[in-house]
Amino acid sequence: MFIEFEMERFQSLYENEVDYNLSDSGLHPLTIKDLLNEEEINHFLNMEIGYGYTQGDPVLLNHVAQWYPGQCENNVLITNGSAEANFILAWSLIQPGDEVIMMLPNYMQVPGLAKIFGASVKYIHLKEELGWHFDMDELQSLLTNKTKLISICNPSNPTGAVMSAEELKQLAALAREYDAYIHSDEVYRGSELNGNETYSCIEFYEKAIVTCGLSKSFAHPGLRMGWLVADESIIKDLWSRKDYSSICASVLSQYIAIKMMQPNTRKKIHARATSMLSTNVELFQNWLNTHPDLFSFVPPKAGGMAFVGYKMDINSTKFANLLRTEQSVLIVPGDCYGMDGYLRFGIGSPSDYLSTGLNLVSQGIKNIGY
Amino acid sequence: MFIEFEMERFQSLYENEVDYNLSDSGLHPLTIKDLLNEEEINHFLNMEIGYGYTQGDPVLLNHVAQWYPGQCENNVLITNGSAEANFILAWSLIQPGDEVIMMLPNYMQVPGLAKIFGASVKYIHLKEELGWHFDMDELQSLLTNKTKLISICNPSNPTGAVMSAEELKQLAALAREYDAYIHSDEVYRGSELNGNETYSCIEFYEKAIVTCGLSKSFAHPGLRMGWLVADESIIKDLWSRKDYSSICASVLSQYIAIKMMQPNTRKKIHARATSMLSTNVELFQNWLNTHPDLFSFVPPKAGGMAFVGYKMDINSTKFANLLRTEQSVLIVPGDCYGMDGYLRFGIGSPSDYLSTGLNLVSQGIKNIGY
Numbered sequence: 001m002f003i004e005f006e007m008e009r010f011q012s013l014y015e016n017e018v019d020y021n022l023s024d025s026g027l028h029p030l031t032i033k034d035l036l037n038e039e040e041i042n043h044f045l046n047m048e049i050g051y052g053y054t055q056g057d058p059v060l061l062n063h064v065a066q067w068y069p070g071q072c073e074n075n076v077l078i079t080n081g082s083a084e085a086n087f088i089l090a091w092s093l094i095q096p097g098d099e100v101i102m103m104l105p106n107y108m109q110v111p112g113l114a115k116i117f118g119a120s121v122k123y124i125h126l127k128e129e130l131g132w133h134f135d136m137d138e139l140q141s142l143l144t145n146k147t148k149l150i151s152i153c154n155p156s157n158p159t160g161a162v163m164s165a166e167e168l169k170q171l172a173a174l175a176r177e178y179d180a181y182i183h184s185d186e187v188y189r190g191s192e193l194n195g196n197e198t199y200s201c202i203e204f205y206e207k208a209i210v211t212c213g214l215s216k217s218f219a220h221p222g223l224r225m226g227w228l229v230a231d232e233s234i235i236k237d238l239w240s241r242k243d244y245s246s247i248c249a250s251v252l253s254q255y256i257a258i259k260m261m262q263p264n265t266r267k268k269i270h271a272r273a274t275s276m277l278s279t280n281v282e283l284f285q286n287w288l289n290t291h292p293d294l295f296s297f298v299p300p301k302a303g304g305m306a307f308v309g310y311k312m313d314i315n316s317t318k319f320a321n322l323l324r325t326e327q328s329v330l331i332v333p334g335d336c337y338g339m340d341g342y343l344r345f346g347i348g349s350p351s352d353y354l355s356t357g358l359n360l361v362s363q364g365i366k367n368i369g370y
Numbered sequence: 371m372f373i374e375f376e377m378e379r380f381q382s383l384y385e386n387e388v389d390y391n392l393s394d395s396g397l398h399p400l401t402i403k404d405l406l407n408e409e410e411i412n413h414f415l416n417m418e419i420g421y422g423y424t425q426g427d428p429v430l431l432n433h434v435a436q437w438y439p440g441q442c443e444n445n446v447l448i449t450n451g452s453a454e455a456n457f458i459l460a461w462s463l464i465q466p467g468d469e470v471i472m473m474l475p476n477y478m479q480v481p482g483l484a485k486i487f488g489a490s491v492k493y494i495h496l497k498e499e500l501g502w503h504f505d506m507d508e509l510q511s512l513l514t515n516k517t518k519l520i521s522i523c524n525p526s527n528p529t530g531a532v533m534s535a536e537e538l539k540q541l542a543a544l545a546r547e548y549d550a551y552i553h554s555d556e557v558y559r560g561s562e563l564n565g566n567e568t569y570s571c572i573e574f575y576e577k578a579i580v581t582c583g584l585s586k587s588f589a590h591p592g593l594r595m596g597w598l599v600a601d602e603s604i605i606k607d608l609w610s611r612k613d614y615s616s617i618c619a620s621v622l623s624q625y626i627a628i629k630m631m632q633p634n635t636r637k638k639i640h641a642r643a644t645s646m647l648s649t650n651v652e653l654f655q656n657w658l659n660t661h662p663d664l665f666s667f668v669p670p671k672a673g674g675m676a677f678v679g680y681k682m683d684i685n686s687t688k689f690a691n692l693l694r695t696e697q698s699v700l701i702v703p704g705d706c707y708g709m710d711g712y713l714r715f716g717i718g719s720p721s722d723y724l725s726t727g728l729n730l731v732s733q734g735i736k737n738i739g740y
Contacts (some may be wrong), residue, residue, distance in 0.1 A: 008613035010425040018590040030420045032622075041415065049399045049592035049626075052587075078451040080594065084616040087499075113614055222419035222621035224594075225452065243378035243481055246454045250620050251401075251592035256419075 001083040001278065003112050010320075019328040020357035025157055025305040027191065027219035027273045027348040035220075035265075039067035044255055056227070056275050060254050063261035064227050064296050066095055066203050068210070072095075072278055074232045075202075078249050078257075082187045082226035084109050084367045085241075089183055089209055089228065092241045093253060094190065098148040105307070105337035107157045107185060119148070128309065131298055132159035136170050148178045155188035156339065158307040158344040165199045167346030171207035172370055182208045187226075188303035190266070191217035192274040198302060209234060216304065219348070223253040224248055253284060275350075277304060280347040287358045289329055294370060306346025309341055312370050316340045319368070326367065327360040355369020372373035373482050377706035380690075389698040390727035395675040397589035398560065405590075405626055405635075410512040416624055422621040426597070427610055430624050432705075433631035434597050438572050438580070443604045445572075448627075452557045452583030452596035454612075456480050457482065459553055459579055459598065461610045464489045464620045468518040473504065475677070475707035477527045477555060483636060489518070492611050498679065501668055502529035506540050517550040525558035525568055526618055528677040528707065528714040530670020532562065535569045542575035552578045558673035560636070561643040568672060572599055579604060584627060586674065587643050588636075589718075593623040599645050643718075650717040650724055657728045664740060674718025679711055682740050686710045689738070696737065698732040 015021050036044060055061065056078025064078075067073040068153035086109050094100060096118030102111045104123040114121050122142045126132045139150075139178030150171070151352075155162045163171070165233035175182050189212065192198060201208040213226030229240055235307040242248075259265055281299055284306050288295050312319070316333035320343070323329045349355060385391050406414060425431065428449025434448075435441040449455040456479050464470060466488030472481045474493040484491050492512045495504045509520075520541070525532045533541070544551050554571035559582065562568060571578040583596030596619075597606055612618075629635055651669055654676050658665050666679035682689070686703035690713070693699045704712030715731075717724060 002610075005613040008424070008617060009610060012609070015421070016423055023423065031416050031418055033415045045403045045411065046401050047592075048401055049590045051385070051394065051591045053386055053626060054378070066576075068459045078684045080616045081620075083614075084450070086613050091740070109614060114532050139686075142707045174449075221517070222417075224616065224620045239382070240374050243375040243382060244453075244479060244486075245457050245615065246450045246594065248594070249377060250623055252622055255619055260490060 001112055001116060003115055005109060005112050007108055007332055009290070010332065010336065014139060014324055014330050018324055018330045019058040020353065020360060020363050022332045022346045022354070022357045023330040024346040024347070024348065025303060026221055027214040027276060027304050028350055029220045029222060030158050032256065036259055037097060039261060041241065044252070046305055047251065048354045049203060049251060052248045052254055053207065053249070054248040056240065056249065057258065058263065062260045064229070066263065067261065067266065068229050071202060072227055075235060077235050077242065078254065079126045079213070079226040079228060079242065080246050080249050081221070082211050083109065084216060084228040084246060085211035085228045086185065089211060089240050090114060090117060090244050090338045092238050093149055093181060099146040100146060100149045100151060101139070103152045103156070103160055105311050105339055110151045110183065110185070110337065120357040124160065126156060126159055127295065128298060132156060133159035133163070133167070136174065140174055143174060143178045143180070145178060147178050149181045149183055150175055150272065151183040152201070153185040154201065155221050155302035157303060158305050158332070159298065160179070160303045160305060160307065161293050162198050162301040168204045170200055175205060175207065181205070182211050184208055186210050186212045187216045189217060190291050191277060191304065192302040193274060193278055206231060215259060218260060218269055219273060220260070223250065223256060224251045225257045250337060270324070276348065279351055281306070283346065283351055283355060286368060291360065291365060294365070304346055306347050308343055308345070310343060312365070312368065314368055316343060319343070322363060323364045327364045329357050329360045329364070331361070372486055373495070375479060375482050377391055377478055377702055380610065380702065380706065384694055384700050388694060388700045388716060390723065390730060391685040391700045392716045392719070392724070392727045393484070393700040393702050396586040396591055396719065397646060397674050398411050398720055399431050399590045399592060400641065402626065406629055406655045409461065414622070417625065417670040419620065421620060422624055424618040425611065425627065426619065426627065427739055428622045430628045430631065432629060432643060434599070436633065437631065437636070438570050438599050441572060444449035445605060447598045447605050447612065448624065449596040450579050450616050451591070451618050452555070452585060453479065455581035455583065455596040455598045456555065457483065458608050458611050458615060459485060460487060462608050463551060465576055469514060469516040470519045470521060471512050471517060472523045473526070474529055474710055475648055476523050478706065481551065482566065493667060496526060496529055498571045498666065498668060500660040501535070502526060502531035510544055513544060513548045513550070515548060519551045519553055520545055521553040522571070523555040524571065525562070526701070527558060527673060528675050529668065530673040530675060530677070532568050532671040538569055538571055538574045545575060553717055554578055554580050556582045557586040559587060560640040561647060561674065563644060563648055563670070565673070567645050576601060579738070582735050584630060588630060588639055589643060590630070591596060593626060595619065595623045595627045621697060631651060646718065649671045649721055651676070652723055653725060654717050654728070660732065661735060664735070674716055676715045680713060680716070682735070682738065686713060689713070694737065697734045699727050699730045699734070701731070
């Protein structure tokens, strides 16, 4: 059974066709010149472009590990983007007949893969009335001795909600009781609006497998740099899968990633993200205010996106397609999350670009009579 | 069922630990400064590192397509290395219960994946006495109405044999009779010692799926640039799998790949490969001559490797491990292909490096009493 990855299909087909792409959930990227100094650029241009270490450059493994309390380089595997990290995790872990519990709404890659690999999938719903958190009692009611994996995205795509240390502790305790793995997609960690870094699940649970990368909070998707963080024995299993999926990651991207993951640079890049998003969340809120009573909105705590409910009598995909064809603006319809009546706006672009895009959305709203 | 990818495991674990890595089958790489001119470097350093097109940059699709007679950009999908191209092909095509026919010896990724995805695998053997070609009648005897896929590697890894147009026509006719796909791994195309480019299988068969990339004949594995070439309807299916496996390839690597795939540059890179290999095959043959009667050798027609049989009373993995631990030289044991009694030497490195490595192998041979 194959299930199309709706959101990626939608983005793949249209993101380069529109004038205003508000479908992306990351931050606007920089250039190599912005990221490397002259000496580093010189080294970079003179590197032989041979095979890299298949687990990842040892220096990069070390820098990544340092961002996770208590982890070392044997706990890290470098991948082609966080997408490949999610893929390898799903492919390694999920067997036909497994039960897996997925947070919903979510980036729909792992739920899709879980079904493709033959698992039965249960959903734990984020609730708007809980500020897009989920209910631990509800999670407990879904757990059984067959539960292989609980998959979360924290900070959450698409809601931008952030789980507290207390919630993560409770989650770990529940998973431990049923001996389930936790997959924690943490690709939005580091872009918190209040500047307080989200706790990594790896701090709380020995069977946590973290996926992350440089595409979202780190703002550089074109590098295709991602990683997995887990117990050494788990990393070993994942690594032997990667031999089959892509062998290793670009040595050029790894060189840039080493710079980006140095603690000082990392902090600067995240401070830039926080500053851009703070401005843009305010801009977005002001835009929503120009359409009174049309939207419900819980402002995100992190991540480059805003998830809103709407009170317009139109299907979300239909509305997104109208915006695409008539206004040349791309946003993600709630249908991609099985949540019609909602829309996801990327808000990580430069403010003037975002502002012009949103004005075009207003025109689209007017055109359908609201 | 999971089967470790023995050769990649062996290389992953040891290739960075030895002084002389003769386990690689590609050509020695260049640097960005060698590949791009000043204007291109300036553009490259000032590119925003955002998401690329998920199918691949249209300019790159076009350049790749031009290398295949009769193909256009809709026939191409860009991947993270040819490894990901092979992976996506296997994952998309192979269902539990399928019969697949694999050339042996071969790069063992697709055979491993075929088993992992539940196929029953039959082997068509390359025969040393046929100059490492296979027998078409033997292939015919393996085909049934259940045969989903025939997988070849042409030019062949590890033997460097090249199939003729006539052989490819016969192969296509057989596959057509049984309505089977042909997977043709053509990553060594372009490094022919006589300078005559190998025919692509896509010229002969409508259900051929070609995998290729810049890691071997193009000499730049660190870019992780690969592609699939097939009928447009097949590419569409493969593309929707790629949404799940890694979304897209590095925009930096794609920019360099565009330059490399321009016809003039492509020809220069391949001429360099031909020249390096011609020198090194002669060097290798001279080295073999210093061990009379110990080896059997059919010189390769293309590709950065030499595959030899040996008459020493030692298991190939044991011998490779002795060379690794005692001489700090890495070569690939025939065991990785299910062919004990053979060894694969990478011969694409600079001649002095190869020569020193081979002298260390002689020392290893002497140490075991030959």
